[in-house]
Amino acid sequence: MNKGVSFLETGIHNTSEIGRLKKVLLHRPGGELENLMPEYLERLLFDDIPYLKEAQREHDAFADCLRQQGVEVVYLRDLVAESITDADVRADLIRQFLEESGVKDDRLRESLEDFLSALPDKEMVSAMMAGVRKSQLRANSARLGDYLSAAGDDYPFAVDPLPNLYFTRDPFATIGTGVSIHKMHTATRNRETLFGKFIFEHHPDYRNAPRWYDRGETSSLEGGDILILSPQVLAVGISQRTEEDSIDALAETVLSESKTFRKLLAFDIPKSRSFMHLDTVFTMVDRDKFTVHPNILQQITVFVMELDENRKMKIRQEDGRLEDILKEHLELDKVTLIPCGQGSEIDAAREQWSDGSNTLAIGPGEVVVYSRNYVTNRALEEAGIRLHTIPSAELSRGRGGPRCMSMPLWREDP
Numbered sequence: 001m002n003k004g005v006s007f008l009e010t011g012i013h014n015t016s017e018i019g020r021l022k023k024v025l026l027h028r029p030g031g032e033l034e035n036l037m038p039e040y041l042e043r044l045l046f047d048d049i050p051y052l053k054e055a056q057r058e059h060d061a062f063a064d065c066l067r068q069q070g071v072e073v074v075y076l077r078d079l080v081a082e083s084i085t086d087a088d089v090r091a092d093l094i095r096q097f098l099e100e101s102g103v104k105d106d107r108l109r110e111s112l113e114d115f116l117s118a119l120p121d122k123e124m125v126s127a128m129m130a131g132v133r134k135s136q137l138r139a140n141s142a143r144l145g146d147y148l149s150a151a152g153d154d155y156p157f158a159v160d161p162l163p164n165l166y167f168t169r170d171p172f173a174t175i176g177t178g179v180s181i182h183k184m185h186t187a188t189r190n191r192e193t194l195f196g197k198f199i200f201e202h203h204p205d206y207r208n209a210p211r212w213y214d215r216g217e218t219s220s221l222e223g224g225d226i227l228i229l230s231p232q233v234l235a236v237g238i239s240q241r242t243e244e245d246s247i248d249a250l251a252e253t254v255l256s257e258s259k260t261f262r263k264l265l266a267f268d269i270p271k272s273r274s275f276m277h278l279d280t281v282f283t284m285v286d287r288d289k290f291t292v293h294p295n296i297l298q299q300i301t302v303f304v305m306e307l308d309e310n311r312k313m314k315i316r317q318e319d320g321r322l323e324d325i326l327k328e329h330l331e332l333d334k335v336t337l338i339p340c341g342q343g344s345e346i347d348a349a350r351e352q353w354s355d356g357s358n359t360l361a362i363g364p365g366e367v368v369v370y371s372r373n374y375v376t377n378r379a380l381e382e383a384g385i386r387l388h389t390i391p392s393a394e395l396s397r398g399r400g401g402p403r404c405m406s407m408p409l410w411r412e413d414p
């Protein structure tokens with residue numbers, strides 16, 4: 001494949017987990033983290049409230065670390081703002097955002113429209129991401145304030161925050177030269193994918209990207225479950241967040257329409273919060289090395305999906321050890337699994353909870369990891385992996401690591 005041409009055509013080139021990373025999408029956490037309240041944490045998929053200033057400092061360290069390694073960093077807010085190519089697109093974004101935010105009352109909707117419309121593009125996108133407190137609208141209009149007080153509803157938000165946005169891995173995923181835009185497992189994260197829809201419909205650099213999956217589908221698919229093992233082989237987790245039907249649909253399109261992918265390995269993993277996505281228990285760190293949470297090794301079942309000569313999907317279950325299955329399908333001589341927690345049951349559980357198995361490869365054998373997972377990090381180093389360590393006290397409270405916090409837009413071929 002001609003890399004230069006494909007990049008110019010769709011803005012996306014991502015054919016592996018480990019090819020040299022050239023361009024990546026991040027979201028710097030913002031006001032949405034200051035709209036977390038203890039009573040709504042569970043619904044908003046958080047276990048604690050990060051200290052925003054420190055979380056931003058850590059996130060800036062992550063972005064700087066990537067830049068120092070030659071990676072171009074772009075931010076979600078900027079891409080969404082750059083997708084607002086005219087007044088109609090802007091009006092459409094506001095309308096769909098409020099509709100999907102469940103704003104039904106006409107007066108409230110009009111007031112929110114006025115509030116958002118008065119802001120410049122980037123500030124408007126930030127306000128959508130942060131959520132809107134009713135107190136902000138009251139400050140804008142005394143009459144609306146009277147109306148909100150009379151309505152007798154003491155829920156403090158006119159629009160809920162989107163605190164999980166800094167996990168850019170999940171709402172959409174680049175695969176080859178195309179993108180899958182997701183239907184998320186929870187309502188809390190589903191509005192995030194609206195930003196993806198606008199980027200891939202309107203952004204001058206990305207609007208030509210082929211679409212492998214769409215947010216209008218009926219079953220859920222999340223990016224943390226999608227791993228690109230090689231230009232030919234995709235792995236997708238059947239998890240708490242991703243349903244089998246979505247994998248069937250994704251396999252149909254990617255295997256029949258993409259230029260390189262020939263096989264999809266579906267990894268059935270336990271359905272639980274701590275193992276919410278495949279990449280919370282398993283990531284690729286080199287051509288032939290993976291880090292894995294040891295507790296799930298006995299509980300993974302792998303299914304191989306391929307199109308036969310009549311373009312009909314064939315699915316078969318694989319038996320045997322994970323390393324042997326990977327060795328066969330990636331056509332390698334040997335595969336090494338590096339256990340999270342270096343063999344200790346306690347260290348493995350603690351570090352996996354803070355995303356010890358969630359590494360972001362920036363090149364073969366070179367990964368970004370959280371500093372707090374020092375036992376797993378030692379195991380990676382002993383296996384010959386080069387580490388770039390980033391601070392992690394606050395970011396890890398959202399239950400995602402360096403891979404969850406990044407969406408590659410362009411990688412060199414592995």
Ligand SMILES: NC(=O)NCCC[C@H](N)C(=O)O
Nearest residue numbers: 045167224277398399400404
């Ligand atoms: N790929 C990932 O595992 N992303 C982490 C997402 C964490 C977020 N709080 C969530 O529950 O969706």
